[in-house]
Amino acid sequence: MSASRSTPSNLGCALLGLLARSPSTGYDLAKRMERPVGYFWTANHSQIYPELSRLEEAGLVDHTVIEGAGPRPTKRYAVTSAGLEALRDWVASEMETQPVRDLETLRLWSIWTVDASEAESLVAQSRSRHAAALTAYEAELAGIADDPSARDRTQPLFASRLTLEGGIRTRRAALEWCDWMASELA
Amino acid sequence: MSASRSTPSNLGCALLGLLARSPSTGYDLAKRMERPVGYFWTANHSQIYPELSRLEEAGLVDHTVIEGAGPRPTKRYAVTSAGLEALRDWVASEMETQPVRDLETLRLWSIWTVDASEAESLVAQSRSRHAAALTAYEAELAGIADDPSARDRTQPLFASRLTLEGGIRTRRAALEWCDWMASELA
DNA sequence: AGGCGCATGTAAGCCGTTACATGATTCC
DNA sequence: GGAATCATGTAACGGCTTACATGCGCCT
Structure with a gap:
């Protein structure tokens, strides 16, 4: 299984970084993105939910349904061992010089x-x-x-x-x- | 005429800033964007050509056809007085705090x-x-x-x-x- | 003969923002 | 009763990147 070994997107790696620190719901990740991660990277919930699905499909995160408010089931996400490995690979990988946008x-x-x-x-x-x-x-x-x-x-x-x-x-x-x-x- | 008084996009203002310094062809603008403007803002030719058309439609720049290589007519663009005014307005306008993306x-x-x-x-x-x-x-x-x-x-x-x-x-x-x-x- | 520089454009796709949509509970 | 918080999702749109497309003149 898990055939696709492509590095996740930058957003995906940001989420893996958050989840490696502590498991969260998507909603909670959106709040954690504001501060302090938001000091150098931002994302809002409409990006986060689809990205979590992609990460899960790639086997890098998984979720358990917990009780919570809201019309749909509340999901707590956590990194898998493959996800932690992908995060490490990304951190250690060579990266091109990024253009400044100021x-x-x-x-x-x-x-x-x-x-x-x-x-x-x-x-x-x-x-x-x-x-x-x-x-x-x-x-x-x-x-x-x-x-x-x-x-x-x-x-x-x-x-x-x-x-x-x-x-x-x-x-x-x-x-x-x-x-x-x-x-x-x- | 020139009914739409909406501020041009960030890219548009970058191009107005370049053209206010000296008239250029689209090709030349793409090169000038690399350095030194590229130290804080980047754009490539596939963004620049359509944006120049939009600026011209809004009456902020105009062009004269000059001789040059290439299968299509070579156009030298320059800011109009309305364009310079739009640039000044943009520079002097209040701007929200920009998120960092690093x-x-x-x-x-x-x-x-x-x-x-x-x-x-x-x-x-x-x-x-x-x-x-x-x-x-x-x-x-x-x-x-x-x-x-x-x-x-x-x-x-x-x-x-x-x-x-x-x-x-x-x-x-x-x-x-x-x-x-x-x-x-x- | 082939590659580079000049010069302009279009198309497909990704990423990100803004807005739409739903519904329970808690606080004022 | 109404607003905020929790909680998840989709849709439309705009900006940016990458790639496709054309063709002349100059240099090696």
């Missing part, structure tokens, strides 16, 4: 077309967005930093700590950049 | 599932990618930094300088993050 920078790139006050406001908006993100990341990190498992590289919280640290460093750099731009515009 | 961080987030040597290799790969990007940005910036127009906030090169400076700061922060991760894994 709408805010695209806008900045045409900032020369607007007048000074609008340009300053644009940079200020950008700055406040980065500041808000930084605050959120720091709060999230503070919530896990004391857990001893966050220092064990075989534990999920270790990886959470790494990614949050990255977000914090990136947003701090962006804040300094915004301050520098503000001084260049003055 | 496949490399998504992978890192499941790094706890693989063993130490693979984890180290993953971080090393990530580091070399950031280093390559940083080198490219620095070269690009060096190519424009001496131009006096790069200090005039009404000139395109000023905006180029801002965006490149942002890329450089972000990539430097990412490099330091990778070095920090390497030390955490050791």
Whole structure:
């Protein structure tokens, strides 16, 4: 059986990553995608449900029906051993350089077309967005930093700590950049 | 005429931004999208040609047929005054916070599932990618930094300088993050 | 003779967003 | 009584990628 050995989609791997940390319903996965995974990847329920079906068909996850609200049966999904293997393969596989897609920078790139006050406001908006993100990341990190498992590289919280640290460093750099731009515009 | 006053798509605004800097053929726009715009936004020719038609229908760009190779007439596009206005409106408009979509961080987030040597290799790969990007940005910036127009906030090169400076700061922060991760894994 | 660069377009398919649809329980 | 939360699904649409298609001129 399980003839198709094609790597699951990026979304599929995101879901495997979530389920490898703890089993969930589709609904719950949608919420867990918002935060903290949503700091670097997003998906909504209308993508998640069909993807779970595909993963199950490929034998990478399975489900048990549990009791819960809603007109249809509530399903708790978990990764199978094949699913965990697929996740490991994906993590360890070579990956091409990903193109950056940053709408805010695209806008900045045409900032020369607007007048000074609008340009300053644009940079200020950008700055406040980065500041808000930084605050959120720091709060999230503070919530896990004391857990001893966050220092064990075989534990999920270790990886959470790494990614949050990255977000914090990136947003701090962006804040300094915004301050520098503000001084260049003055 | 020109009844529809809807803002063009993100791609449309990217093309208006390119054409506001200098008129181009569709083919040339595709090449200019690779670098340096490609550092924060990408598009290929199969997206660009239809989008140029839409922009022209909306009266935001127009074209003149010039001589050139190829089985069909070669068209040089330029922004109209309505197009420049649309670009300014878009730059100055309020924009919602954009979700981040970073496949490399998504992978890192499941790094706890693989063993130490693979984890180290993953971080090393990530580091070399950031280093390559940083080198490219620095070269690009060096190519424009001496131009006096790069200090005039009404000139395109000023905006180029801002965006490149942002890329450089972000990539430097990412490099330091990778070095920090390497030390955490050791 | 063959490959590359110029130059424009279309088609199929995947991925993602937004909206539609259903229905129970809990809180105000 | 109405809104929010739990819970699952489908449908329509738009954006992006990959591949198909054409054909001239230049360089090796």
